[in-house]
Structures are given as structure tokens and as C-alpha cells.
Amino acid sequence: xxxxxxxxDVLVVGxxxxxxxxxIEAGKNNVKTILVCKGSIGxxxxxxxxxxxxxxxxxxxxxxxxxxxPKDSKETxxxxxxxxxxxxxxxxxxxxxxxxxxxxIKELLxxxxxxxxxxxxxxxxxxxGITDALKRSIKEYNVEMIDDMMITDLLTRxxxxxxxxxxxxxxxxxxIFQSKAVILASGGWHKAYSPNAGxxxxxxxxxxxxxxxxxxxxxxxxxxxxxxVLIWPPCWLGSIFxxxxxxxxxxxxxxxxxxxxxxxxxPKVVKIGTSTEWNKSFISIASMLEVLDGKGTxxxxxxxxxxxxxxAYEQQVLQFYPGWKFKGVDFSEMGKTLKEGSPVExxxxxxxxxxxxxxNENCETNISGLYAAGECALSPFGANRVSAATTxxxxxxxxxxxxxxxxxxxxxxxxxxxxxxxxxxxxxxxxLKRQEGVKPVRLRKHIQKMAHEKLGPVRNDSGxxxxxxxxxxxxxxxxxxxxxxxxxxxxxxxxxxxxELRNIILLLEIAxxxxxxxxxxxxxxxxxxxxxxxxxxxxxxxxxKQVNGEPSMSRRPVVTLTMIPPTGRLPYFEALLKHMKAxxxxxGGH
Amino acid sequence: MKQASQRNIKVKIFRFDPFxxxxxxxxxxxxxLNSRMSVMDVLDYIYENLDNSIAYYSHSACHQxxxxxxxxxxxxxxxxxxxxxxxxxxxxxxPPKFTVIRDLFWTKGSK
Numbered sequence: 001x002x003x004x005x006x007x008x009d010v011l012v013v014g015x016x017x018x019x020x021x022x023x024i025e026a027g028k029n030n031v032k033t034i035l036v037c038k039g040s041i042g043x044x045x046x047x048x049x050x051x052x053x054x055x056x057x058x059x060x061x062x063x064x065x066x067x068x069x070p071k072d073s074k075e076t077x078x079x080x081x082x083x084x085x086x087x088x089x090x091x092x093x094x095x096x097x098x099x100x101x102x103x104x105i106k107e108l109l110x111x112x113x114x115x116x117x118x119x120x121x122x123x124x125x126x127x128x129g130i131t132d133a134l135k136r137s138i139k140e141y142n143v144e145m146i147d148d149m150m151i152t153d154l155l156t157r158x159x160x161x162x163x164x165x166x167x168x169x170x171x172x173x174x175x176i177f178q179s180k181a182v183i184l185a186s187g188g189w190h191k192a193y194s195p196n197a198g199x200x201x202x203x204x205x206x207x208x209x210x211x212x213x214x215x216x217x218x219x220x221x222x223x224x225x226x227x228x229v230l231i232w233p234p235c236w237l238g239s240i241f242x243x244x245x246x247x248x249x250x251x252x253x254x255x256x257x258x259x260x261x262x263x264x265x266x267p268k269v270v271k272i273g274t275s276t277e278w279n280k281s282f283i284s285i286a287s288m289l290e291v292l293d294g295k296g297t298x299x300x301x302x303x304x305x306x307x308x309x310x311x312a313y314e315q316q317v318l319q320f321y322p323g324w325k326f327k328g329v330d331f332s333e334m335g336k337t338l339k340e341g342s343p344v345e346x347x348x349x350x351x352x353x354x355x356x357x358x359x360n361e362n363c364e365t366n367i368s369g370l371y372a373a374g375e376c377a378l379s380p381f382g383a384n385r386v387s388a389a390t391t392x393x394x395x396x397x398x399x400x401x402x403x404x405x406x407x408x409x410x411x412x413x414x415x416x417x418x419x420x421x422x423x424x425x426x427x428x429x430x431x432l433k434r435q436e437g438v439k440p441v442r443l444r445k446h447i448q449k450m451a452h453e454k455l456g457p458v459r460n461d462s463g464x465x466x467x468x469x470x471x472x473x474x475x476x477x478x479x480x481x482x483x484x485x486x487x488x489x490x491x492x493x494x495x496x497x498x499x500e501l502r503n504i505i506l507l508l509e510i511a512x513x514x515x516x517x518x519x520x521x522x523x524x525x526x527x528x529x530x531x532x533x534x535x536x537x538x539x540x541x542x543x544x545k546q547v548n549g550e551p552s553m554s555r556r557p558v559v560t561l562t563m564i565p566p567t568g569r570l571p572y573f574e575a576l577l578k579h580m581k582a583x584x585x586x587x588g589g590h
Numbered sequence: 591m592k593q594a595s596q597r598n599i600k601v602k603i604f605r606f607d608p609f610x611x612x613x614x615x616x617x618x619x620x621x622x623l624n625s626r627m628s629v630m631d632v633l634d635y636i637y638e639n640l641d642n643s644i645a646y647y648s649h650s651a652c653h654q655x656x657x658x659x660x661x662x663x664x665x666x667x668x669x670x671x672x673x674x675x676x677x678x679x680x681x682x683x684x685p686p687k688f689t690v691i692r693d694l695f696w697t698k699g700s701k
Binding site: 039048170171239440484491493 | 607609626627631634637638641642644645648650651652655657658659673675691692695
């Protein structure tokens with residue numbers, strides 16, 4: 001099968017919000033731009049599944065004609081986000097987020113995005129409402145768009161990015177993109193975990209490819225688990241509908257013994273924290289502690305029951321979700337269960353990755369020609385994201401598109417190293433040639449389960465060390481034996497999984513090592529053996545970079561501007577409460 | 591959700607791999623239906639436990655009826671696999687008007 005070669009100025013990897021926004025900006029700057037997506041552009045990634053709210057300071061939202069709280073300001077919002085992020089935020093990136101949010105929202109409105117309702121610091125639309133607006137805009141520019149293209153590796157010459165190699169998932173054909181600049185906007189690595197709340201292609205392909213060519217990854221131990229995600233039955237697995245319902249109408253969480261357990265961990269946090277997006281870390285940690293204590297449900301979660309009378313409950317739900325419909329799914333059967341007072345099984349599910357490829361204010365990485373934006377890049381949210389990731393992808397997508405276009409105009413680009421391409425292709429093709437060995441599905445399920453147990457909402461020294469040892473064993477012993485039942489390259493799911501597993505194993509190992517190094521609890525990172533937040537010694541970013549084929553770990557100071565970090569050490573739930581209390585009195589979920 | 595008692599259903603699936611054979615065939619799998627499952631969940635079960643070589647749109651599926659890519663003919667009717675709840679024996683085929691790449695994976699474009 002022949003390999004095709006496509007030349008461009010800017011290659012954008014990822015068809016969610018960050019990739020679309022980056023491609024629009026590159027196209028606007030008159031450079032040849034190609035946007036590739038592992039699934040369907042505008043119908044893949046985390047964006048399509050987002051709730052979806054877009055955040056900005058209340059005053060700016062009011063100026064845009066929405067509800068927005070007028071006494072809010074950019075400065076107040078900024079300090080609230082630093083508080084929510086336990087001061088681990090890169091404040092330079094955060095300043096950009098806060099300053100650019102209203103502009104990015106305004107243009108989506110200009111491009112015809114519908115808004116359902118708005119609150120103090122957010123307006124609500126849908127994930128596809130956002131991507132459809134972006135798709136309307138991108139038509140104005142000459143951007144080539146390619147679906148079902150999985151970028152597997154970045155190509156370099158003399159340490160600089162000269163393009164990328166991908167697999168056309170439909171045909172199995174390799175495609176080489178020779179590009180002056182590459183923007184990674186490929187999203188999170190949800191599939192490393194089960195359960196997760198992402199769509200299926202999110203396997204950290206961008207982070208792993210960047211790492212393999214020497215890019216720095218930062219804050220990889222920080223993983224948000226959305227709480228109250230449906231885990232049973234299979235048709236609802238991974239849906240955040242119960243999470244959303246919990247925000248709109250009161251529900252109780254009980255363990256297998258019938259005990260309401262949240263109060264036990266910190267009654268004050270429950271009072272302030274469960275009706276805002278702070279709930280994700282607190283409820284996920286509390287739920288996981290119940291499961292680890294042997295009080296979980298049959299499928300490893302907790303029970304979710306309505307806490308208001310049946311009729312009132314249904315009325316509150318139907319007001320927002322007529323017919324118990326959420327996204328495209330009919331939940332009326334679940335409605336019946338909840339109305340009769342029976343519970344459904346929910347639990348924490350991997351939802352968002354605060355860490356990622358290290359970027360500066362221009363979305364440049366430490367590799368010449370490589371840019372990153374959105375969930376695959378380092379976020380401005382520090383140790384805990386409460387503000388919207390949709391706004392993040394738009395703000396940094398726009399910057400990455402502009403920076404990469406400017407760069408592409410300046411440079412002449414490098415030639416592809418054919419030997420490099422051959423080596424990469426040969427490695428990827430090996431599982432197709434083996435007749436026996438390890439099945440990709442079995443290996444994936446094994447590490448997904450361990451990831452949830454050992455690198456989930458609750459971590460400790462022995463669990464992390466055991467997981468790291470197992471990942472090393474898997475990498476050395478199992479991965480080289482992966483084989484596919486069919487030798488066909490045409491839409492071969494097992495083959496795609498072998499390529500994804502390389503990335504999943506790598507990122508889990510990196511994140512587990514970072515989690516082991518962070519001997520404290522902060523934000524979404526909870527260590528049961530270090531249940532306190534240590535401002536004196538641990539307010540550092542953990543940076544991971546490949547040196548001589550091995551991950552090299554280091555710490556670097558957090559980038560601060562106006563918000564000076566606290567000192568001392570506090571038990572985790574007290575630190576949580578302290579940060580909650582330091583939050584301004586601007587209401588709403590953010 | 592209450593646990594329903596387990597029973598098996600028969601799932602008849604259109605198979606076609608131009609790499610192996612010129613003509614399509616049908617395979618029938620027995621799948622335990624012990625909870626509320628969609629056609630997508632049933633295909634996942636087959637892929638994970640019975641036949642790892644089966645092809646259906648899964649690699650970037652949203653599982654929540656948004657992406658729209660898992661459209662197939664289920665008992666002769668165009669439906670989304672993730673939206674269709676299985677209650678009895680089913681036959682699953684690619685939509686007739688499009689190009690079949692392999693099994694249930696199809697495309698509007700050329701191969």
C-alpha cells in the first residue's frame with residue numbers, strides 16, 4: 001500500500017473546538033492550512049459532549065446582553081480561578097484566558113451560536129452549538145479538512161518539527177504531512193480510564209507524540225474526575241446526566257450500607273461545595289474512599305437518589321430536559337427509577353486533564369515548529385478546573401493558529417526524513433503480522449481498571465508503585481506481543497487500539513510517576529497517605545521530559561503574577577474549605 | 591436500575607472483508623442481555639469477547655447519539671446503534687446505498 005505525501009504550511013491536529021478555532025485563525029492569516037481529525041470534524045473530541053457552558057466575567061457577559069453579574073470583574077474572576085486551582089495555576093496563561101474569553105464568546109454569537117440561558121459567569125449552549133458555529137466560520141477560509149485521520153507521530157529534522165505521520169483509519173493507508181508548523185489540539189486521554197466521560201478517540205495521541213520528540217509535559221498528575229457519572233447499565237455508561245441533574249435538583253448520595261456519606265468527610269464543604277463545580281473533586285474523592293472502604297455498589301460506584309418529592313423532582317428536571325432527554329439519549333427509564341424512589345449507580349469518571357504539553361503565552365512548545373492548544377496543552381487552571389474548558393479551547397486555539405501562521409510565513413520548512421518515516425511505519429505494522437500473542441482489548445481493559453483504582457481520585461504510595469511496575473512490565477513484555485485477529489488494514493479496530501495503547505501506557509506511566517512525586521494532596525490530586533496541602537514545599541509544577549529514552553522528572557516554580565501563594569500546611573479538606581471561602585460572592589456554578 | 595434476569599439473544603451481523611473474500615456473509619452471535627443495552631453495547635460485547643475482527647464505527651464514537659456516525663440498518667431500518675435499545679433477536683447491516691469498507695463500517699465516499 002503506497003504512502004501519500006501532503007504538503008502544507010500549518011497542520012492542525014484535532015477536530016474539536018481548539019482545532020477548529022486554530023484552523024480558522026491560521027486560514028485567516030492566509031497560510032495553507034489542513035485540519036485533520038481522528039473522527040468527524042465538529043463531531044468528535046470532548047467538545048461535542050460538553051454540557052456546555054462558556055465562561056467569562058459577569059460584567060463582560062452583561063455587556064454582551066446576558067444575565068451576567070455586573071459587579072464581577074476580570075480581576076475578581078482571575079483571583080477566583082487561582083483559588084480554585086490551589087495556586088498551581090500558570091498565572092500568565094490564566095491572564096490570557098480571562099482577558100480573551102469575552103472576545104471568543106462574542107465571535108461565536110456573531111457566527112450564529114444559540115444560547116439557552118445564562119447565569120452570573122456563564123452562558124449555556126451545547127457542545128455542537130459551539131462546533132457548528134465554528135464550522136460556519138471556517139467555511140470562509142480556504143482550510144482543507146480531513147476526517148478519520150489519526151496522527152500517530154511527529155516528524156523532525158535537526159530537532160525541529162517538519163510534519164507528522166498519520167493513518168487513514170478507513171483505508172489503513174499511511175499519510176505524511178510535510179508542514180512548516182504543527183498545532184496539536186488533540187484533546188485528553190480519557191480512554192486510559194474506565195469509566196470515563198469522553199468520546200472514544202481521546203487517547204492522548206498528541207501529548208505522547210510531543211513527548212517522544214522531546215516536548216515537556218507538565219502537571220500530568222492532575223486529572224479531574226467528574227462525580228455522579230452514570231456507570232450502569234451499559235447504555236448509559238459515561239453519561240454526565242446525573243451530574244447535571246445534581247446541580248439542578250437535590251439528590252442524595254448513599255453507599256451500599258444505605259449511609260449518606262458526604263457529611264462524614266466535611267459537613268461545611270458539603271454545604272458550600274456540592275452545588276457548584278467545586279463538587280467534582282470533593283464528591284469524586286469521597287465516593288472513591290467509600291468504594292475503597294468496601295462500601296461501593298455492585299459496579300464500583302455509589303447510589304444516587306432524588307432528595308425532593310417525586311412530583312417536584314420531575315417538574316424540575318422536565319423544565320430543563322423535556323421528556324428526560326439529555327444529549328441524544330432518552331433517559332425516561334431512569335426517570336421512572338428515580339421517581340419511584342429507587343437509586344441509580346453513579347461514580348467518578350475521568351473527565352478533564354489539567355496538565356499537558358508545556359506552552360507559553362504564544363502556545364509555543366519547547367520544540368521549534370510545534371504548538372499546542374486546548375486540553376492536550378497545559379491549562380491555566382492549576383490543580384483543579386472549575387471554570388469552563390470550552391472557553392479555554394477557544395482562547396488558546398485562536399492564539400495557536402495565529403502564532404503558527406506567523407511562524408510558517410517566516411520559515412521555509414524542512415524536508416521529511418524518509419528513514420524516520422520507515423521506522424515508524426514498520427513498528428506500527430508489526431501487530432498486523434503476528435498470528436498470536438496478547439489481545440489489544442484485554443490489555444486495554446486491564447490497564448483501564450488499574451488506572452481507575454491506582455491513579456484515580458484517590459492515590460497512595462504503594463498503589464502508585466505497584467501500578468508503575470505493572471505499566472513497565474506491560475510496556476516491555478505485553479506491548480511487543482500485541483496482535484490483531486485480522487491482517488487487514490481497512491478499518492481495523494484492534495490495529496487502531498495497538499497504536500493507541502502505546503500512548504495510553506506512556507501517559508499513565510508519566511502521570512503515575514508525577515503523582516508519586518507529589519507527596520501532598522492538592523485540588524483533584526488526593527493522596528490518602530499525604531492528606532494535606534503543603535504550600536511551603538509543593539507549590540511547584542512537575543515537568544516530565546524524555547532524556548535518553550527515559551522520563552526525566554523535575555520541579556519548577558509556578559508562574560505567578562498578582563496572586564501571591566499562601567504558606568504553611570493544611571489538612572486537605574480544610575484547604576479545600578479555605579479556598580472555597582476565599583472565593584468571591586459572585587454566585588453561580590463558577 | 592433493577593437487574594433484569596439474564597437471557598441470550600441472537601445477533602445476526604453482515605460481514606464483508608474485501609481483503610479476505612469477494613462476497614459478503616452473515617455471522618450469528620449469542621449475546622447475554624442482562625441489562626439495558628443498546629446495539630452499540632451489543633457490538634462492543636461481540637468485539638471484546640466473541641470476535642475481535644468485527645468492524646463497526648467505534649474508534650471515535652460518542653455513545654450519546656451526538657456524532658451520528660454509528661448509523662446502520664437494524665432489522666431493516668436506519669437507526670443509530672447507540673440509540674437503539676435491544677430487546678429481542680436482531681439483524682444488523684450497513685445501510686444499502688453506501689460503500690462498505692468492512693463489515694458494518696461504511697463511507698459516503700470512495701473506498
